Structures are given as structure tokens and as C-alpha cells.
Amino acid sequence: MTDLSIVETPEYKNLVTFELCKKTPIYNWFYYKEGFSPDLVWELLDRFEVAKGATVLDPFCGTGTSLLASAQKGYNAIGFDITPLAVFVSNTKLHRGYDLKLLKEEIDKLSGYKFGDTKLKWPDLGFIEIRKAFSRYARNDLLFFKEKIIEVEDEGVRNFLFLGLLSIVMESSNVKRDGGVLRVVKKRHLPPVRKLLRNRLRRMYKDLVKAGEFPDGDNTGEFTGENNAKGFPGGIRAEARLGDSRNLPLDKNSVEFCITSPPYLNWVDYTKIYALEMALLMDGEEIRRARSDSLRSYIGAKEPKDFRVESEHLNELFEKLEGLPESSKPPAIMRGYFEDLFMNLESIYNSLKPGGKAAIVIGNSCLPNLDINSDLILAQMAEGIGFEAEGVWSSNTRICKFPGMKESRPVRESIVIIKK
Ligand SMILES: C[S@@+](CC[C@H](N)C(=O)[O-])C[C@H]1O[C@@H](n2cnc3c(N)ncnc32)[C@H](O)[C@@H]1O
Incomplete structure (x- = not known):
């Protein structure tokens, strides 16, 4: 086993967030706080x-x-995520070949609708009440605009408009993301959905018009309608698919590089x-399925039946955990989490x-008496x-708070670097 020392890489501090x-x-069309930056991908x-021309996997x-x-930057890319939301946002950001004139017309049409009722309904989320999350007007307007967007014939334009709508949901709600939870708060002077949507779509549209100025400068000609949907210059293809990272439906030895978190x-x-x-975007059943298929990273996830993962750090961690008083013992999900990461590593390896490398961005965790060094365990x-571990680059610090900690x-x- 390689003696893994931790290398300080403060130059990546902003890149991993x-x-x-x-x-x-x-990149800013949808606020996904847990994401990393494109600069990290370009740098690596x-x-x-x-x-x-190589293929990158996430x-x-x-x-x-x-x-x-x-x-x-001229690489093919394939990604998987367990939630239809993430896959939808990814593919809409990747879409190429918009008819800008049509897009502009549809944005103007949507912005011009008079207030109206809708037959659509919100699904029951169980843990948060939609009635409390939005005002009566916002609740209705979001569904009203969804109904209008569904009627748009052109798929690319329809998805663009719907992404605009998804991206204003939080701003139009009485909810705040607070660490890992949603909290209902009273927000004063919430702008109407109609106004938020119009401004957001106009901004997104401007981004498309300016898209020839992408940082790498070699994308001129995009969004002119010359490239087919999802096609980048030079025949480069990129797409996201709904799938489980623990069981990737990819051929053996088919990708050159992996970057993920x-x-x-x-x-x-x-x-x-x-x-x-x-x-x-999704119905109640789809949301429940995504939750039950997600990596077991949070309390409430299913426990593993039999544990088959080997790591000195992990054994050491479990020994320490055994020694803790019963009241401060961590939930059994800890094993489920590392088992899932293990299965994911096997799937990446395959x-x-x-000679291909994987760069995996991972944050550590903590318990009242103990740090959990997920990076070293990984x-x-x-x-x-069978990977060769090339480095653990300590890039950033996050503040951890586990239930029960004062x-x-x-x-x-x-960033953990491993090589096949
Ligand atoms: C840290 S985020 C990735 C953020 C991404 N790097 C970005 O820049 O947007 C982790 C993602 O893993 C997804 N996820 C959780 N369990 C999964 C599973 N079993 N298979 C695939 N994706 C999963 C979550 O839905 C979430 O989008």
C-alpha cells in the first residue's frame, strides 16, 4: 500500500466549489451549490x-x-446522475443549435401571458408543505407557466424555457436552503414569478447570443443552428444520462479520464x-425512487446487509467507532456510504x-469525537x-456539523488522484 501523504494545494481552493x-x-443557469467549477476541469x-478527442466520464x-x-475544450463527455433534475439541467446546458429567432419569440410570448389558472397540481413531498413553501400566487403561477411551456413544440426551446422556470423556484418561494435542509422563512417583498421568469430568460438568452465568447475562444459558430443538437464543433459529443454510479452501463476500457465529486x-x-x-419537474414516485437509489450518504438511508470493503483507514475508523459510548455511536449509514463509494470505484475502474486517471473531489466529515477522513479511505x-493512488490534494476547508455536536x-x- 502506498504511503499516502497529503499535499497542500490551496491554488485549487476556489476551483473545487x-x-x-x-x-x-x-454554468450559472442553475444554482447547484455542491458543484465544482469548469476551471477545475480545464486545469486537470x-x-x-x-x-x-478523448472521452471524459463523470x-x-x-x-x-x-x-x-x-x-x-474538445473532449467527448458522458455523465450520469440519479436525479432526473440533474440530468435535465445538464442536458439543457449542453444543448447546441438553438434557433435564436424562435427562442426570442417564445420568450416574448411567455412574458406576455395574462394571469390564468391551471389544471396542473403539485406532488405531495411529505417532509415540506407546498402550501407553506410558496404564496398562493407563486404556487399557481409556477404551474401556470409550466403548463404554457409544455405546449411549446420545439424541444430545445421548451427545455430552455423550463430550465429558466426551474432556476427561479427558490427565489419565488418562502424557503431557504440552510446547510442540508430546507427551512420555511418569511421573505419580504418577493417579486412575482412572472417578473423573475422574464428577467431570468432574458439573461439566459443574452448568454446564448454571447456564446461565441466562451473562455477557450474556439467555439465560434455555436448556437447558429449549424450544429445539430448536442453537437459541439469538431463532432464532439457530450450528454448526461439517468443512471446509478455504482453500476455504470459503459463498456470496459472505454473512457480516458474521469472527474467527479x-x-x-x-x-x-x-x-x-x-x-x-x-x-x-418530477412526480412524487420519481422523487421517491431517486431518493432510494441515491448514494447512502445521509441519515435515513438503507443499511448495508453484508460489508465487503477493505481499507486500513476504514478498519481503524470502525475500531474507533466501536470504542465510543453507545450514545455517540454514529448511524449505521457510515458503512453503507463507504460500500457505495467502493462500488462506484469498481465501476470507474472497469x-x-x-493508464487512465480519475480525479475525485471529496469532503471529509466529522462526529463529535472524531474526524472521518473520507479522502484517505477513498x-x-x-x-x-487495483488503482494506483497518486495523491490526496488538500484543497479547501469546509465547516462540518454533525447532529449532536455542540x-x-x-x-x-x-482531490484524490488515482490511476488505473
Ligand atoms: C457533489 S454533486 C456533483 C456536482 C457536480 N460535480 C457539479 O458540478 O454539478 C453529487 C451528485 O451525485 C448524485 N448522486 C447521488 N447518488 C447517486 C448515484 N447512486 N448515482 C449517480 N449519481 C448520484 C446527486 O444527485 C448529485 O447530483
């Missing part, structure tokens, strides 16, 4: 000299940062903190070509599977 996306057109592709693609960033242990249940957006599990604590957020 969503911070830079906020200012980057198209350069640093590891991945050949242009098994936890979220809202598609790595897919879009790869495609813009799994859910962190006990940070976020994605089907809860994005529940309002999901409620607009799809990577020999690197060791990877070695157990004070929060800083924990490491790292």
Missing part, C-alpha cells in the same frame, strides 16, 4: 495532458459542469434540498482505459481495487 460558476455564463485536463455529474467544460458523508440529501425544483479503497469543526476537502 461552485463559486466561479456563479459568474460564468451558462491540462495538467494530466489528456489528449483532445459518474456523479450533477448539473453537468464537467461535461460542458470538457466539451468546450460524489455526495459527501452526511452533508446533503439532494432529493430534499432540491425538492421544490424536483416537484415542478470503464477506464489502462484512496485506500481504490488501491484495494460546535462545528473545519474538515478537509480534497
Whole structure:
């Protein structure tokens, strides 16, 4: 087993967070706080000299940062996510070949509708009441605009408009994302849905018009209608698919590089903190399915039946946990989480070509008496599977708070580099 020392890489601090996306057109079309930045993808592709035209995999693609960033630089990209919301946002951001004139007409048409009723209904989310989450007007208007958008014939335009609607859901609600939970709060002077939507769509439209100015400069000609949907210059293809990272439906040895970031242990249940957006896109059954198929990273997830994962760090961690007083013992999901990561690593190993590398961004966690070094455990599990662990780059610090802890604590957020 390689002696893994942790290398400080503060130069990646901003790159492993969503911070830079906020200012980057198209990447900021949907606020996904857990995402990393395109700059990280560009930096790693350069640093590891991945050949242009190669295929990049992201098994936890979220809202598609790595897919879009790869495609813009001349790489094919394939991503998977367990939620239809993430897959929809990714593919809409990746769409190419808009008819800008038609798009503009549809935006104007949507902005011009007079107030009206709708037959659509919100699904029951169980843990949060839609009635409390939105005012009566916002509740109705979001569904009203959804109904109008569904009628739009052109698929690309329809998805663009719907992404605009999804991206204003939080702003039009009485809900705040607070760490890993949604909290109903009283917001004063909420702008009407109609106004938020019009402004958002106009801004997104401007991004498309300016798309020739993408940072790498070699995308001129995009969005002119010359490229078919999802086609990037040079025949480059990028897409997200609904799928489980633990069982990737990819051929053996089919991808050259992998960049990804799994859910962190006990940070976020994605089907809860994005529940309002999901409620607009998915039905109740789809939301429940996404929750039950998500990585077991949060309390309430299913426990594993038999545990088959090997790692010295993990054994050490479990020994320490055994020694804790009963009251502060962590929930059994800890085993489920690492078992899921293990299965994901096996699946990445299978799809990577020999010599191919994976860069995995992962945040550590904490318990009242103990830090859980997910980064080191991940690197060791990877070695157990046959990867060579090349480095654990400590890039950022996040503040961790576990239920039952009096004070929060800083924990490491790292990039783990492994090679097949
Ligand atoms: C940290 S986020 C990835 C963010 C992404 N790097 C970005 O920039 O948008 C983790 C993602 O893993 C997804 N996920 C959770 N369980 C999954 C599973 N079993 N298979 C695939 N994706 C899963 C979540 O829905 C979430 O979008």
C-alpha cells in the first residue's frame, strides 16, 4: 500500500466549489451549490495532458459542469446522475443549435401571458408543505407557466424555457436552503414569478447570443443552428444520462479520464434540498425512487446487509467507532456510504482505459469525537481495487456539523488522484 501523504494545494481552493460558476455564463443557469467549477476541469485536463478527442466520464455529474467544460475544450463527455433534475439541467446546458429567432419569440410570448389558472397540481413531498413553501400566487403561477411551456413544440426551446422556470423556484418561494435542509422563512417583498421568469430568460438568452465568447475562444459558430443538437464543433459529443454510479452501463476500457465529486458523508440529501425544483419537474414516485437509489450518504438511508470493503483507514475508523459510548455511536449509514463509494470505484475502474486517471473531489466529515477522513479511505479503497493512488490534494476547508455536536469543526476537502 502506498504511503499516502497529503499535499497542500490551496491554488485549487476556489476551483473545487461552485463559486466561479456563479459568474460564468451558462454554468450559472442553475444554482447547484455542491458543484465544482469548469476551471477545475480545464486545469486537470491540462495538467494530466489528456489528449483532445478523448472521452471524459463523470459518474456523479450533477448539473453537468464537467461535461460542458470538457466539451468546450474538445473532449467527448458522458455523465450520469440519479436525479432526473440533474440530468435535465445538464442536458439543457449542453444543448447546441438553438434557433435564436424562435427562442426570442417564445420568450416574448411567455412574458406576455395574462394571469390564468391551471389544471396542473403539485406532488405531495411529505417532509415540506407546498402550501407553506410558496404564496398562493407563486404556487399557481409556477404551474401556470409550466403548463404554457409544455405546449411549446420545439424541444430545445421548451427545455430552455423550463430550465429558466426551474432556476427561479427558490427565489419565488418562502424557503431557504440552510446547510442540508430546507427551512420555511418569511421573505419580504418577493417579486412575482412572472417578473423573475422574464428577467431570468432574458439573461439566459443574452448568454446564448454571447456564446461565441466562451473562455477557450474556439467555439465560434455555436448556437447558429449549424450544429445539430448536442453537437459541439469538431463532432464532439457530450450528454448526461439517468443512471446509478455504482453500476455504470459503459463498456470496459472505454473512457480516458474521469472527474467527479460524489455526495459527501452526511452533508446533503439532494432529493430534499432540491425538492421544490424536483416537484415542478418530477412526480412524487420519481422523487421517491431517486431518493432510494441515491448514494447512502445521509441519515435515513438503507443499511448495508453484508460489508465487503477493505481499507486500513476504514478498519481503524470502525475500531474507533466501536470504542465510543453507545450514545455517540454514529448511524449505521457510515458503512453503507463507504460500500457505495467502493462500488462506484469498481465501476470507474472497469470503464477506464489502462493508464487512465480519475480525479475525485471529496469532503471529509466529522462526529463529535472524531474526524472521518473520507479522502484517505477513498484512496485506500481504490488501491484495494487495483488503482494506483497518486495523491490526496488538500484543497479547501469546509465547516462540518454533525447532529449532536455542540460546535462545528473545519474538515478537509480534497482531490484524490488515482490511476488505473
Ligand atoms: C457533489 S454533486 C456533483 C456536482 C457536480 N460535480 C457539479 O458540478 O454539478 C453529487 C451528485 O451525485 C448524485 N448522486 C447521488 N447518488 C447517486 C448515484 N447512486 N448515482 C449517480 N449519481 C448520484 C446527486 O444527485 C448529485 O447530483
